[in-house]
Amino acid sequence: MERNKIIDELKKLRERDPLFENGRILSSVSTKPPRIALEAFNIFHDTNALDRFLFDSINKLEREIIEWFGILLRNREVSGYITTGGTESNIVALWSAKKIYEGRREIIVPESAHYSIERAADLLELEISWISLDDEFRARVNEIRKKIDKDTLAVIATAGTSALGVIDPIDEINKLCKDVYFHVDAAFGGFVIPFIETKERIDFSLENLDSITIDPHKMGLSIIPSGCILFRNNSYLERLEISPSYLGFKTWTLSGSRTGGTIAATWANIKYLGIDGYKRIVNECIENTKFLCKKLREIEGLEIVVEPTINIVAIRTRDTERLFLELRRRGWKILMDSKTKSIKIVVMPHVTKNVIEKFVNELKEIMRDYE
Template sequence: MEDTTEGIPLQGSGEADVLGALGRKLEGDLSFSGERILGSMCTLPHPTSAKVYEHYLDRNIGDPGLHPRLQQLERETIGMLGRLLGSRSAEGAIVTGGTEANLIALWAAKRKHREKRKVVLPESAHFSFDKAADIMDLDLCKIPVEDDGRVDLKRYLEAIDDKTMVLVAVAGTTGLGAVDPITEISDAATAWKLPLHVDAAFGGFVLPFLAEAGYTAPAFDFSLPGVSSITIDPHKMGRCAIPAGAIVFRNHDAAVASETEVSYLAGGKTRQRTIVGTRSGASVASIWATLHRLGRKGYVETVATCMENSCYLYDRLRSMSGVDAVIEPQMNVVGFSPTKHRRIDPDELARRLRGRGWALSLFPGFLRITVMPHVSRKMLDAFLHDLEEIIA
């Protein structure tokens, strides 16, 4: 094949040549079908999700005049997600992921409270809120978290004032899977008449199924009256093809705040509630199909298996000499670090593990494993064997 470092090649190549060259360029990248990814909050898509995604690659839900039935499918999908999250009147949109969903939530809040700029949120909040603040010129008031990974509630409540535009809480922090005290924050949102956005990008497909799987499930969703919007990512524990995110508003009044009118599309005047215009219809179809394929029972079984493996990993780490587990897992997320007297810090430990092929996430002071559906007990045993050898 022709060298393309200077631009698009003059002549095209055969499909076999192109696929072969592409495979060679990407050789060595990790995939979820292997047995080494322990740090990602995504996973191998369910086969039905992948099949449906491929079938509807040409659909653009950003132009609903071309695909009115796809638009209706999106409404049904948001309806299913809304009922999962405790609302029968939910509205929203399928988006690229948690980052876009969080941006839309803050955008909607800003359009309702244009004279205000303050956002109260935990230090554990996703980096997408920093992006949103930069784009919309917002002031982030970040509140420290406790040892259990939850925001310091007293300091959080003290930070709310007349300048506050929106409150943010997290249901499944990126670092430890912790769930903020959302019941109390919801009460504050109601008292101050402020919108409360819950980032449940990860926890949204875990928390609703924990009780049926035999675990404690803290309140986080629209069952709390102060919650106005929720981010949920089907491409995480929802087992859908990437990208697949959703912003879900409690009701119509909350959802319309981010609407923009578009006049030139195939169906005439339309109203969009997302940041991007062109959106993947394949994502919508994939999510709808996966929800129906797995059903509630399938998600309960997925969460139960992941939690069983998480507890197994946590117990093994606690019994291992030279390692400290950070907190007991609240979801299928486990943090650990080398004990302080060891001559190795978390950064060096992560480097040595990567040298053996293991891909973990590194946070200040600890490493994190997300026990996703592709993470098997056999995989964890192999990892623990390597960890023991490195720590010894």
């Protein structure tokens, strides 16, 4: 095939899918990365972070990213690595838990946890003990308290649940986890909560927190695949170490080859934006979330499922499915959660006030036709 034809075919294929900048994507937890991330990716696109013999520079970038998270999450001892995303990070967290508490099998998991926890349990042969949710869709702390016993390996909490963006009562759960592993999945909320005014804490000042999942490819605005697993100190990764004879050096990552491209992209983002840059972007998203909620409250028959703390809003009506299908028919890219029967709007940086106004106007039209 000729070069031009290949490129044309790829461009045509890409055109079938929507672009973030067209302003109709409301379901995505990722967005278009800034140009600096793409430039950084290009410089390192042919590197492999596994191969420290050839590409030691990637290790330096990765270490600096982890150190940055250490500052953000109040822990100079922090250790971790760049994963392929929240799924890998959650698996690695439970893998390391299993290495510490050998013989324990039970993990305590709120019903709102991401499905990757179930995946991890399946892979690692763990048993899940489910925790129900309260009226605000947060894990019931009392149930956790009752369930923790000598067989408990780990307790999971989520900071920004996948369906509703809810933050579990992490402070209270932390207090119960003195003798068990405590992992917080902040895949989405990890790049939001530290930058906004809130009483919620998701950092290592929580004395029982062992590890935390944070995804640069979500609100960190990096290129997919970039996740991050962060541990309280280096002993967790040391337990996962292996020295393959053919390599001649140690590795502790679950995945083998890893692109240096996304590590460089994440590094470029945190250097370019810094804490102040993220604060600005995240707080704009929060302001737009408030703007959206205000407009939604004006629409009769529409309910906001739970008051948002972060930039995720879930809505429902008497007949959410009908609304969902009509919005989709009109070209809005949305998802509906089958458990809560709600439509999720993730107020990412590409969901601007303009986009929100258009969306709300169409929503009003549809709801008027409902009557």
